[in-house]
Amino acid sequence: MQVITCILHAVSDLYKALAAPARRAILDELQERDGRTLFDLCTRLTTGRGLDMSRQAVSQHLDVLESAGLVVCRWDGRSKFHYLNKEPLRAIHDRWPVETPNDREEPADENHDDQRVCG
C-alpha cells in the first residue's frame, strides 16, 4: 500500500511541478542548455524571458522540480549545477501515448464512432 501511495504521490508531484509557467520556463532553459547554476538560470529567466523572479523564488521552483525528479543536482567543484531529467515525463506519454499514422494497422470503418470508449 505504501508503494502505491508513493507512486501516486510522485505522479501528482509531476503534474504540480509542470503546472507553474515559471517552472516550465526553467525546464525550457535547461532544454536549451543543460547543467546550469542558480545564478545562470536567474539571469536568463529575468533578462531573456522577462520573468520578474527573485533568486529565492527561482530556488524554490527548482526545489519543486527536484522533488518531482525533473531536475537533478550535481556538484562540480564547489558549485551546484542543475540538470534536466525527462524520465518522469515518460509517465505522461505512457498514460496517453501519441500515435503516429504508422501505428494504425486497420483502416477506419463506419462503426468506428460506436466503438469509441468514453470517459
Add this chain to the structure above:
Amino acid sequence: MRITMTSVYVDDQARALEFYTETLGFVKKQDIPMGEHRWLTVVSPDAPDGPELVLEPDSHPAAKPFKEALVEDGIPFTSFEVDDVPAEHRRLGELGVRFTQPPTETGPVTMAVFDDTCGNLIQIVSRR
C-alpha cells in the same frame, strides 16, 4: 568622495597575485607588508591610475561561509568589463581557467563567470 578601491577576498594572497596578474592581466600596484598579511592591490594596465583592486585576505570568520554560499549558487563576487567576452573566454580557457557559465547574452551585454582559484567566482561582461 571618489570610488578608488574595491576588494576581493582571497584565501591565499600569493596565489591571488599570480592569478590576477599572470592569468587575468592586471598589474601589481601596491604591496606593503603588514604582519601576517600584505596590503596588496592591482590595477588594470588600461587604467594604471584608475581604481585599485585590493586582494584582501578572507581571514574574518564570516568571510568563508559567505564566499562558499555565493560559489554554491554560481553567484560572482564582482564583475570586470572586457572588450569581447567570447574572445576572453577562449583566451582564459586556454590558460586553464574553469568557467561555471559560458558566454551568455543577457540584454545589452554578453557575460560569463569563472573561478578565480581563490574561493570566488568572477563575472566578465562586454557590450554587445
